[in-house]
Amino acid sequence: MAHRELTSDVSDGKDEWERKERLVQVMSKDPAFDKRGREWMTRTEKYSRGLRMINRMYDLENTLGWNRQDTTVATGLLDESLPISLHVTAFEPVFLLQASPELLDRYAALTATRGIFGCYLQTELGHGSNVASLETTATYIPGTKEFDIHSPTLSSSKWWIGALGKTATHGVVQAKLILPGGEDMGPHLFFVQLRSLETHKLLPGITAGDIGPKAFDGTPANDNGFARFNHVRIPKEHMLSKFAQVTDDGKYVKPPHAKISYGGVGVYVFILPTSDLTSPLFCRRRCCISVHRWLPPLGGSQQETNKQYNTAAVIAIRYATVRRQGTKGHDGLEKQVISYPSLHTRLLPILSRAYVYIGMGRALSRSFQTMAQRLSTGDASLLAELHAVTSGLKVLCTTSSVQDLENARRSMGGHGYGAFSGIGKVYADMVPSVTYEGENFVLDQQAVRAALKAFKNLFGDDGKSRPSSSTLQNLPPSTYYLRLLIDSKEPPVLHDASNNSHPPASSSSSSWNDPETLILLLEWRAALLVHEMAQTVEDPDATIYQRVSKGTTEAFVARRVGEMISGLRANSELKKQDVGVLGRLYLLFLQTTVESALSDLLSFSLLRIQNPSRIGASRDPTRGLRMAIAKNCLALLPEAIGLTDALGFSDWELDSALGVYDGRVYQALWDRAQLEPLNAKEVPDAYEVGHLDSLLFARS
Numbered sequence: 001m002a003h004r005e006l007t008s009d010v011s012d013g014k015d016e017w018e019r020k021e022r023l024v025q026v027m028s029k030d031p032a033f034d035k036r037g038r039e040w041m042t043r044t045e046k047y048s049r050g051l052r053m054i055n056r057m058y059d060l061e062n063t064l065g066w067n068r069q070d071t072t073v074a075t076g077l078l079d080e081s082l083p084i085s086l087h088v089t090a091f092e093p094v095f096l097l098q099a100s101p102e103l104l105d106r107y108a109a110l111t112a113t114r115g116i117f118g119c120y121l122q123t124e125l126g127h128g129s130n131v132a133s134l135e136t137t138a139t140y141i142p143g144t145k146e147f148d149i150h151s152p153t154l155s156s157s158k159w160w161i162g163a164l165g166k167t168a169t170h171g172v173v174q175a176k177l178i179l180p181g182g183e184d185m186g187p188h189l190f191f192v193q194l195r196s197l198e199t200h201k202l203l204p205g206i207t208a209g210d211i212g213p214k215a216f217d218g219t220p221a222n223d224n225g226f227a228r229f230n231h232v233r234i235p236k237e238h239m240l241s242k243f244a245q246v247t248d249d250g251k252y253v254k255p256p257h258a259k260i261s262y263g264g265v266g267v268y269v270f271i272l273p274t275s276d277l278t279s280p281l282f283c284r285r286r287c288c289i290s291v292h293r294w295l296p297p298l299g300g301s302q303q304e305t306n307k308q309y310n311t312a313a314v315i316a317i318r319y320a321t322v323r324r325q326g327t328k329g330h331d332g333l334e335k336q337v338i339s340y341p342s343l344h345t346r347l348l349p350i351l352s353r354a355y356v357y358i359g360m361g362r363a364l365s366r367s368f369q370t371m372a373q374r375l376s377t378g379d380a381s382l383l384a385e386l387h388a389v390t391s392g393l394k395v396l397c398t399t400s401s402v403q404d405l406e407n408a409r410r411s412m413g414g415h416g417y418g419a420f421s422g423i424g425k426v427y428a429d430m431v432p433s434v435t436y437e438g439e440n441f442v443l444d445q446q447a448v449r450a451a452l453k454a455f456k457n458l459f460g461d462d463g464k465s466r467p468s469s470s471t472l473q474n475l476p477p478s479t480y481y482l483r484l485l486i487d488s489k490e491p492p493v494l495h496d497a498s499n500n501s502h503p504p505a506s507s508s509s510s511s512w513n514d515p516e517t518l519i520l521l522l523e524w525r526a527a528l529l530v531h532e533m534a535q536t537v538e539d540p541d542a543t544i545y546q547r548v549s550k551g552t553t554e555a556f557v558a559r560r561v562g563e564m565i566s567g568l569r570a571n572s573e574l575k576k577q578d579v580g581v582l583g584r585l586y587l588l589f590l591q592t593t594v595e596s597a598l599s600d601l602l603s604f605s606l607l608r609i610q611n612p613s614r615i616g617a618s619r620d621p622t623r624g625l626r627m628a629i630a631k632n633c634l635a636l637l638p639e640a641i642g643l644t645d646a647l648g649f650s651d652w653e654l655d656s657a658l659g660v661y662d663g664r665v666y667q668a669l670w671d672r673a674q675l676e677p678l679n680a681k682e683v684p685d686a687y688e689v690g691h692l693d694s695l696l697f698a699r700s
């Protein structure tokens with residue numbers, strides 16, 4: 001595989017690839033970004049190191065003349081969650097898009113130059129997903145034209161807020177707006193100064209700090225924090241009032257549209273009236289930010305995001321290729337562990353997902369651009385579609401990446417458990433992604449709600465209406481699968497899954513290698529799941545929400561993968577051989593997605609038992625699929641290293657003894673173990689002070 005051409009393709013073009021190479025050259029040699037020895041640092045040292053890295057990055061921006069995109073990519077190259085990311089991805093966009101012109105005049109420039117450093121304070125000790133029940137209050141006082149920000153209870157303490165613990169000087173606070181007459185208008189956003197710009201001390205009335213270490217010691221350089229407000233006064237202008245406002249005498253001014261939404265560059269912020277806080281729309285801002293982080297090219301390049309996912313594939317496949325274990329062959333060498341089917345059938349699907357999510361990011365990026373253009377002309381018609389898509393994708397991407405990281409780690413045996421494998425740290429940092437920016441099980445409900453709404457729009461509340469042909473033609477990508485439920489002759493009859501006219505799959509081996517068959521199967525599964533949900537919505541079974549969310553999102557993704565496969569043929573930048581390899585990889589994605597959907601496919605009788613009357617033959621209707629996966633993995637095996645190299649990681653970025661480019665993993669492990677502080681002294685201090693001494697003595 002000619003991975004250089006592919007690298008450029010994966011990196012969103014040659015220019016992006018060259019940008020990344022240029023930045024890696026600089027950063028990997030700069031002592032500020034030296035990763036050696038960080039395993040031994042305390043939490044406090046890691047936090048300080050994080051701040052040093054941010055400072056150095058902006059020094060480099062100035063001295064080397066980096067543009068904003070260079071700095072964004074450089075930030076993405078750092079494999080650490082740093083307080084700056086909250087300033088850039090959460091605080092700044094919300095502030096810029098929702099602050100009044102007067103507030104922008106005073107603070108926009110300071111925000112851009114980090115004269116002030118922000119965080120986003122929504123979650124409280126007592127409430128996360130249920131934003132409508134947040135307790136922090138912002139009471140308007142007409143006499144002084146101020147808001148009084150107050151935390152009335154312990155459970156109203158802001159909690160989990162990234163960069164709040166020790167770093168941020170300002171924050172956007174989500175608080176219930178209380179009018180002078182005591183009327184509660186529900187959560188609104190307020191711009192609050194937290195710390196002095198001279199001394200960095202907390203302002204009067206504010207109690208704040210770091211919430212402490214996180215599970216698996218994840219994101220140690222990020223100071224997720226708590227805060228309580230004791231009647232803190234802020235000027236009236238500090239309400240983020242581009243849309244909803246309060247008049248000087250304390251009257252509420254509603255946003256101009258019932259569900260006003262606003263799109264910005266890179267991150268999309270959606271503002272809703274308070275009555276909508278629990279509606280599906282409320283989640284938009286959060287899930288779109290998630291997708292921004294999770295689907296690579298949305299921010300402009302592959303380097304800045306999602307590399308955690310790709311990291312798992314690269315490290316595990318490189319290691320499995322050099323690791324030998326088992327009986328010796330004719331060449332006198334033990335087998336490469338990647339040659340074991342139980343290993344490569346685990347790892348190659350991870351690689352296929354890494355590639356597919358890069359392509360998905362690109363597709364979604366284009367959709368966001370279209371939406372932004374339409375929004376600028378007042379056309380909000382794409383919002384609901386993108387909301388549906390991003391809700392489901394956030395769940396799908398984060399859930400699968402966390403699982404894949406752990407699978408990749410386990411594939412490396414004992415060495416996978418060592419910190420030097422590089423995967424444990426990534427896992428620890430990534431595992432909360434299933435919780436923040438929309439808890440996945442809560443977001444499932446958003447995806448389901450959107451699917452049910454589309455179903456009802458087509459078939460009516462009773463499921464008996466017949467959609468017009470123009471409605472069908474205009475089905476958006478997120479619900480394209482619903483077309484399958486239409487019987488053109490006898491409207492609105494839904495196909496019976498046992499009807500011979502469908503489903504599309506016969507289980508011959510060729511059909512399992514046909515992308516269109518696999519896509520259709522996934523679309524049928526989505527359509528039947530949504531139909532099932534619509535019939536049983538009053539009495540849902542234990543897992544229907546998760547299955548509908550997953551099923552509909554996977555149908556959407558599968559159709560996009562079909563487009564990626566067609567697009568390969570038209571891609572003149574790629575060599576013919578690479579087109580073939582990528583086609584196989586995408587096919588593997590579809591095959592393994594179908595395999596993971598088998599319980600649904602079998603539930604809906606979408607697969608028929610083979611040779612029902614023949615004794616001695618396989619009766620398993622899924623065997624053909626699993627055989628096709630096994631063969632496809634074998635065919636891809638020689639390409640695995642080329643495909644991982646094409647993801648374009650340097651050793652500095654990976655920071656993994658097991659994933660080193662030259663394959664000298666034992667040397668790398670050995671060298672790193674020598675750095676262990678316990679090894680600094682032949683006889684440890686514990687012996688000198690008597691602990692070890694008495695332990696050994698007791699044994700003898």
Ligand SMILES: Cc1cc2nc3c(=O)[nH]c(=O)nc-3n(C[C@H](O)[C@H](O)[C@H](O)COP(=O)(O)OP(=O)(O)OC[C@H]3O[C@@H](n4cnc5c(N)ncnc54)[C@H](O)[C@@H]3O)c2cc1C
Pocket residue numbers: 086090120121122123126127128129130159160161162219224432435436437438439440441442
């Ligand atoms: C690393 C990290 C960084 C974060 N950074 C920030 C930040 O910068 N700013 C900020 O404001 N917040 C931040 N958060 C908080 C985050 O947004 C919340 O944790 C998240 O919204 C989930 O809320 P919760 O933790 O209260 O969980 P809960 O809402 O209490 O959920 C607990 C369980 O209940 C289930 N559940 C809840 N509601 C429903 C429902 N309606 N239906 C079915 N099941 C339900 C959930 O699925 C979950 O299993 C961060 C969190 C983490 C872990």
